[in-house]
Amino acid sequence: MGAKKSQRNAALVVFxxxxxxxxxxxxxxxxxxxxxxxxxxxxxxxxxxxxxYLLGAPDTLHCDRxxxxxxxxxxxxxxxxxxxxxxxxxxLRDVSVNETYLPSHDSPAHKGYEVSLKIDDGRTHVFSTEExxxxxxxIARRIKSFLKDDGQRSLTVRRFPWTMIALGIGSIIFGAxxxxxxxxxxxxxxxx
Numbered sequence: 001m002g003a004k005k006s007q008r009n010a011a012l013v014v015f016x017x018x019x020x021x022x023x024x025x026x027x028x029x030x031x032x033x034x035x036x037x038x039x040x041x042x043x044x045x046x047x048x049x050x051x052x053y054l055l056g057a058p059d060t061l062h063c064d065r066x067x068x069x070x071x072x073x074x075x076x077x078x079x080x081x082x083x084x085x086x087x088x089x090x091x092l093r094d095v096s097v098n099e100t101y102l103p104s105h106d107s108p109a110h111k112g113y114e115v116s117l118k119i120d121d122g123r124t125h126v127f128s129t130e131e132x133x134x135x136x137x138x139i140a141r142r143i144k145s146f147l148k149d150d151g152q153r154s155l156t157v158r159r160f161p162w163t164m165i166a167l168g169i170g171s172i173i174f175g176a177x178x179x180x181x182x183x184x185x186x187x188x189x190x191x192x
Contacts (some may be wrong), residue, residue, distance in 0.1 A: 064089070069089060092147065095137045097115055115139045115143075
């Protein structure tokens with residue numbers, strides 16, 4: 001799976017921030033070995049948190065029969081602001097899965113599948129884009145099931161970017177281990 005240009009740009013921004021903090025740490029402050037571990041660990045924790053904040057928010061569809069509303073929330077991505085589209089539930093006519101091509105700058109485009117919400121005024125809102133047709137069909141079936149079953153009061157579907165969240169959490173955990181190692185001397189305490 002090829003990385004999208006926006007994903008590469010995000011990775012470059014995060015790693016650039018980490019490199020800048022390390023250079024600042026080494027050139028200006030020049031702390032001892034433990035101090036460098038603590039400073040570097042804190043930077044990794046901070047960059048992991050920023051990574052999750054900028055890239056880890058879910059896209060959400062929330063429909064409520066009682067209020068007769070649907071809200072489609074497209075999460076922020078880097079500096080792109082979050083968008084919220086609200087429309088009456090009664091105007092949601094159908095859900096479809098459409099084949100599309102996902103561009104990649106380092107490999108040929110590959111197939112993807114968009115889950116689209118069709119509104120009665122002819123507008124279409126793309127809720128999510130999936131790489132697998134099965135996953136897109138499962139999301140569409142869940143929304144269609146809600147539309148047909150008047151007994152369900154509300155529906156919430158979230159699409160989390162698990163890979164981005166996992167990278168941020170990995171950075172936070174590794175940074176916390178560096179801070180712990182620098183602050184306590186562990187695992188080097190017995191070797192002095």
